[in-house]
Amino acid sequence: MATKPKMKPRRNHVRLLLTALYWGVIIAFVTLTAGLGYGYSLVYDLERPTLTAARPAESSTVLDVHGEVITQLHAVQHRISVPLAQMPEHLVEAVVVMEDIRFYEHFGFSPRDFVRALWLTATGQDRQGGSTITQQVARNRILDDLRFSVRRKVREIYVAFRLEQKYTKAEILEAYLNEIFLGGSAYGFQAAAQQYFGKNVSDLTLAESAMLVGVIPAPNAWRPREGNMEAAMQRQRLVLSELVRHGRITEAQRQAALDTQITLARARQHEPETSLTNYFVDHVVAQVRQWIVNTQRISEQEADDYILRGGLTIHTTLDLTMQRAAQQAALEIFTQPNGVLERLRRHARDTDPNLEIRRLAQSPDFEWARFTRNPRGELELSGLQPQVSALFIEPSSGAIRVWLGGRDMVGRFGIDRVSREQNQPGSAIKPLVVYGPALALGGRTIASTVDDAPVTFPTGDPTAPEFSPRNFDVNTFHGHTSFRTGMARSFNVMAVKLFQSVGWQRALNWAEMLGLRFERTGRSNDNDSLSVALGGLTKGFTLHEMVAAYNVFNNRGVYVAPHSLLRITSRTGSVLYEARPPERRIVLTEQLAWLMTDLMRGTVESQGGVVGTGHFGLRNATMGRFAGQVSGKTGTTNDNLDAVFVGFNPQFTGGVWLGHDDSSTGSPRQVRPNEPPHPTRSIHTTAGSVSDNRARGGMPSSGANAVGSGTATAIFGRTLSHYYRAINVTAFPTFQTEWYEEYGVFGPPRRLGLVRQRFSRLSGKYPSALTPSADIAHDWFIRGTEPRPEDPCDMHVMVAICNESNALAGPYCPPASVTMQLRVRREPYAEVFDTGGNRLHPVDHARQVPFEQCPVHRAPPTNGGSSTPPGS
Structure with missing residues (x-):
């Protein structure tokens, strides 16, 4: 039987190869056709690009929470075009080296640079770059929605390719050099040369050219100007080094350029930098810029350009009605005819300036004032300072309703008194690191007491081994004091004792749950520092941080991050950005939050708190009407540079800071996140100043009538008054209460x-x-922590007192000289003396059980009479 011949394997392989090739060609053809069709669909509507047809600028709009226009953002453009031949060769070389090293080699698009930029972006190493000079020119010829998309990139590459076909490299480069944004109002190098150096571009030195080229990625951040030269020079050094590396200049030329003195042109006061000058707008635009850079993979320069020219609509949380109320309040206090500064100046004009200003400066409301001497030797009020800032947020959402950055009402890029400038909080820190932790961690209640008596603490400083804290009234110690009284009258001794008993580590950890940040490392830090209890910190807090922390009490124990940006829409109405819900976390029980809120109401209600009478009646006139409707706390520093009030009602949590940026220059002392080393803290005592690098035991003085707090409180109160009047609200919001029939009082929900x-x-x-009935009070407690009859007060005791010595009766005191008296137990307290050498005692020391036995009757009576004391 014949066998069937086998098929040859080679024939099968060839057939499979031909089949694969056939289908591969078809797939490639279909893919190419689809790709070309898709590409055409992306660019078919583009007009033929020209170098003279830059895209039209369309202002962006910033809206408040109700849709009212806050401002229009538009580029104030100063542009002067000059031929490429008038540009210095070293300027042109620097631009090519820094922006597009293969400019003369590519055809408008550099795949190598683009792929490299994608890789760096994907690995998190860089979010900029990848665009050639021609692409950057092309970007100004098309106007798309701001999205890092295939569509935008394809259109950009297409326009760049068409420009390269139509124009020479020199023409493209000339267009780029004449339209690139270089900060302020300068577009193009001719305008920048005039703005920064007061000369034409043709006269720029190598050093000046390198400095200008260095600012291209982030013009407003790196441009040469007073106060920013270090950043500009850092970029200059980078550009010069790159020129040497690519062989464009020699090392000797680089060194000569570094040695060249840079002289800036005098700024013209009438020429605006940009229209982004409002403090709040500065804050919002910074967020928009950062979002664009982080998510859209373009440079800061491109982001700024799009904000100013791209027709965006930026929706924010600000309430313009309330913002105007805060501005009006600040104007009334400082600048209007009946305001603080005008009254000071009026008194200075009508009386002897030296005597009258000194007298006014010693009043509680005006000790923050700073004075200089004129050529005649007379004291004058400084016009630059003090400054003011305010922040109000909505409790439940954290939405920012007021952002007041300064007394001049316009922004100055670099000074942010709300979210970056750090100041000492003074006694406003006490609810956050003293009373809050004591209630939450220390096993104490609202009824707990502390003996405000003389005490000393070791400082660790051999030159001043002991420190005795004092209250605002210096030589007065107030004896056994409840939490309510201690908070309302801001007693320092009580705060320090509580802070020590809770433990600094536990107290700071608790406060950090509220969003505060302490210095825990470094040579100077807040660890184991008693000064923290009174606001003596290494760097301090921003007003933004303080308001967010206090808002936890107002928001039922929930921390919510303040925020200001809601959404961004394009010129066509499409949503580019939608804010996510802010960070929220439960940090306190609702019961504790209510108790702290109720505790701080005493600082507004009490005559010992912030409502007390002040010079010109600023306090009573503004906060007295809110008694019982606002909780909060004042704070000041011992050097009178800072005063703050942070408070809240059911609708808003807010803070007002009053103080001095700097006594001479007006620049911020501490800012986040670029935080320079903090100077040694000067800790005041009644004996003088103690220099304390780590602030061990030292502390600033503060108190109920501490300087400046009345003015800060006045601005807070007037802001609420003006706002409620503007929206026609006559009944101010009050904290929720319910009637308790069993107690006959209103109380918590x-x-x-x-x-x-x-x-x-x-x-x-x-x-x-x-x-005694006079020593009995009532208060609210978390169930299970209330005082119970089985654990009665052991402070009041009956003791035998010798009337002749007012000491404990001894076995030899005559019965006729001994009486049983109701006295109060007290632990021995430190020996502290005033400047006259007199020992200081608590004000209630007459009620205390004497520490010593009668020194008069130390031996049996010589007449043989009985000396047995009563009750023995």
Whole structure:
């Protein structure tokens, strides 16, 4: 039987290869056709590009939360075109080296540079670059929605390719050099040369050219100007080094350029930098710019250009009605005819300037004022300072409603008194690091007391081994004090003792849950520092951080990050950016948040708090009407450079800072995130100043009537008054309360489960049979922490007192000289003296159980009479 012949393997392989090739050609053809069709669909509507047809600029608009226009953002353009032949060769070389090293080799698009930029972006090493000079010129010829997309890139590459076909490299380069944005109002190198150096571009030196080229990636951040020369020179050094590396200049030329003195042109005051001058707008535009750079993979220069020319609509959280109220309040306090500064100047004109200004400067409302001497030797009020800032947010959402950056009402890029400038909070820190942690961690209640008596702490400084904190009234110690009184009257001794008992590590950890940041490392830090209890910090906090921290109390124990940007839409209405819900986290129980809120109401209600009378009646006239409707705390520093009030009502949480940027220059002392080394803190005592590098035990003085806090409080109160008047609200919002029939009082919402109980003012415990009615009070407690009858007050005791010595009766005191008296137990306190050498005692020391036995009757009576004391 014949066998069937086998097929040859080679024939099968050839057939498979031909089949694969056939389908490969078809797929490639279809893919190419589809790609060309898709590419055409992306560019078919583009007009023929020319170098004279730059895209039209369309202003961007910033809106408030109600859709009212805050401002229009548009480029104030100063542009002067000059021929390429008038451009210095070293300028042209520097631009090519830094922006497009293969400019003369590519055909408008550099695949190598583009792929490299994509790789760097994907790996997180860079978010800029990849565009040739021709592409950057092309970008100004088309106007697309701001998206890092295939569509935008294809259109950009197509226009660049067409420009390269139509124009020479020299023509393209000339267009680029005449239209590139270089900061301020300068577009093109001729305008920049005039703006920064007061000369024509043809006269620029190598050093000046390198400095201008260096600013291209981020013009407003790196441009040469007073106060910013270090950044500009850093970029200059980079450009010169690149020129040497690519062989465009020699090392000797580089060194000569570095040695060249740069002289800036005098700025023309009438020429605006840009229209982005409002403090809040500065803040919002910075966020928009950063979002564009981070997500759209373009440079800061391109982002700024698009913000100013791209027709964006930026929706924000600001409430212009309330913003105007805050501005009006600040104007009234400082600049209007009846304002603070005018009254000071009026008094200075009508009386002897030296005597009258000194007198006014010693009043509680005006000790923040700074004075200089004129050529005649007279004291004059400084016009530059003090400055002011304010921030108000909505409690539940964290939406920023007011952002007041300064008294001049316009922004100055680089000074941000709300979110970057750090200042000492003074006593405004006490709820955050003292009373809050004490209630949350220290096993204490609202009824707890602290003995405000003389005390000393070791400082670790051999030149001043001990430190005795003092209250604002210096030589007065107030004895056994409740939390409410201590908070309302801002007693320092009590705060320091509480802070120490809770423990600095636990207290700072607790405060950091509220969003505060302390210095924990470095030679100077906040670790183990008693000064923290009174606001003596290494660097301080921003007003933004303080308001966010206080808002936790107002928002039922929930931290919510303040935010200002809602969405960004393009000129066609498409949404480019939609804000995510802000960060939220529960950090306190709602019960504790309510107790802290109620505790801080005392600082507004009490005559010992911020409402107390002040010079010109600033305090009573503005905050008294809000008694019971606002909670908050004042804070000042011992050098009178800072005063702050942070407070809240049910609708808003806000803060007002008043102080001096700098006593001489007006520049910020500390800013985030670029934080220079903080100077040694000067810690004041009644004996003088103690230089304390780590602030061990030292602290600034502060108190209820501390300087400047009345003015800060006045601005806060007037902001609310003007706002509610503007929206026709006559009944101010009040904290939610409910009627408790069993107690006969209004109290917290019943859902919180708080209970009301009586207690001894001296011990915080349940009153005993010996507790006088004057020492009994009532307050609210978290259930389970209220004082109980089984643990009665042990502070009041009956003791035998010798009337002749007012000391404890001894076995030899005559019965007729001994009486049983109701006294108060007290632990021994430190020996502290005033400047006259007199020992200081608490104000209630007459009620205390004496520490010593009668020194008069130390031996049995010589007449043989009985000396047994009563009750023995």
